[in-house]
Amino acid sequence: MACYSLLPLLFLALCHSSTHGAAPVSDHNPTQVTTAPVPLPNVAKEFLQSHNQARAAVGVGPLKWSEMLANATSRLVTYQRNKMGCQFANLSNSKFGANQLWASGMAVTPLMAVDHWVQEKNYYNHTNNSCAPNHRCGVYTQMVFTDEECVDVVVETEPSCNNYLHW
Template identity: 70%
Template sequence: PPPLPSPAKEFLESHNKARAEVGVEPLQWSEKLAKDTSLLVRYQRNKMGCDFANLTASKYGGNQLWAGSAAAVTPSKAVGEWIKEKDFYIHANNSCVGNHECGVYTQ
């Protein structure tokens, strides 16, 4: 396969570093998922809104992030924001500490 574009590689490496820290198998890049995601991103862009994508009918989940400026969010920073939810995750019963969310972390 061709080498990954730099942002894709950074997302994948950042995810896999966080996964390794908790003993979870690494992810592998999927061209099919990347193409499906690209379609979703174009759809969201064309709606010209700031709502998160509705993935209810999708077989995929998704990690989404609110940011004041997209230019300031690198792939590593985005993954770092998602990983912050780890502090609220209770592994023993796969739940979150009350009044907190950790669905992005467990995605």
């Protein structure tokens, strides 16, 4: 399962499963009933829309919201803030990926964060899946990875972290 998250007082997580968000009401009910979707906060809507616009620009399908992923991300963001002194999360052993953004002392909108990550596109060679020398493209490639199907976002302002933003 390929999953992805973005961290900097903004945390966006992506997963590779279209089944998240649907839950049976009862184990005894032979037909699966899904719960009504919970309205997304405006910041989550903006992030999802901005992300999907970046994906559409390169012919990749849209992402869907995952409440399960949002809960996991919220726990990670809280842990990073409380136990890791505002450091970026190390997700190398996680089934989730993450993009992180440090917004030192400034307000960052979802569009600003996505635009920042999309700038890496200028250095990415899609034909041979490589990045120009002395540049990084991993944040951008995670954003537009074709196997990603769902996303969440957690935005948290932490004054002691100078606006460390987790997506």
